[in-house]
Amino acid sequence: MAQSSTVVQGDAQDIVDCDLAHEIEFLAVKAAANGTRRANQMLAPLGLKVRHYAVLSLACSSISPSQRMLADFLDLDPSQVVALVDELESRGLVRRVVDKKDRRTKVIRGTSRGEELCEKAAALTREAEEISLGPLSEAQREALRQILRSLVFGASEA
């Protein structure tokens, strides 16, 4: 794309060619921020944010995560997990179950209402992802998913 003789003062057109706009770190932050913003406003009608959905999703999965596991996996401070679980529990979406093998740890389980809401939230999240990933082909999305997984979790194969 030859810009030729356009004498336009630095517009948003050529800012995407600067060094910064080629750094993966910068691009990842921007993409993640866009996706989170979109997902948040998509989940708003359910009174949830992506954070709540993350906890709810794990609570409703076959995994029985302790709050410590949630903090580690979601990169949250334990106190933040307390607040999140408090909120979800007060809405009757999850409950704390003390582990019989270690009475210090509390396992978070989704209730039936929690699972019901989780499914709706998952649908909305998929919809948000569908919009956010609009300009990407299906092959690109799968490649992105795989690269991100090996980046986040280390070596992983399909």
Place this chain on the structure above:
Amino acid sequence: MAQSSTVVQGDAQDIVDCDLAHEIEFLAVKAAANGTRRANQMLAPLGLKVRHYAVLSLACSSISPSQRMLADFLDLDPSQVVALVDELESRGLVRRVVDKKDRRTKVIRGTSRGEELCEKAAALTREAEEISLGPLSEAQREALRQILRSLVFGASEA
């Protein structure tokens, strides 16, 4: 008592197989957070965070960004840009230059000291990226960069 062959208590081994760990949105946030954290502690000796580096980098580029452009491009509130530029200006790294064509806008330009520090910061950022992207091959990194660029700059709407 343990009921028959109940599934093994969820460890960190199988949490990476849950639905959430396959959502691109979730993975992107995690990857971006990891990268930002690493870059921040890499830039710490220079008294900079990635935010400051982003502004400094753009100020030192051939683009002469106004604060408005910085806010738009970096997804920041204009008031946040004021604070960032204030800090960098007080350290003699950038300066505000009023645009003669439009005296409302102030163009941010890096000083010689700013450019000097920006080069060091760029080197450290590349080093941080090198570490963060460790498990990825060169081809994967290039693919990731390309996909992220088309995702971020490909189609913009509000």
Place this chain on the structure above:
DNA sequence: TTCAACTGTTGTCGATTTCAATCATTACGA
């Protein structure tokens, strides 16, 4: 001229992050 729109700036309020301290429980070593 007059008014609307825009840029930078300040201030504020709520959310989020981070850290230290505490209680209950478990694990380990003398």
Place this chain on the structure above:
DNA sequence: TCGTAATGATTGAAATCGACAACAGTTGAA
């Protein structure tokens, strides 16, 4: 065994970041 360290959850406070409204100065257009 006892005593001490370590861990999980919880609370609370401090620091930081985010979004938002209001304002002054400037520009552009009717």
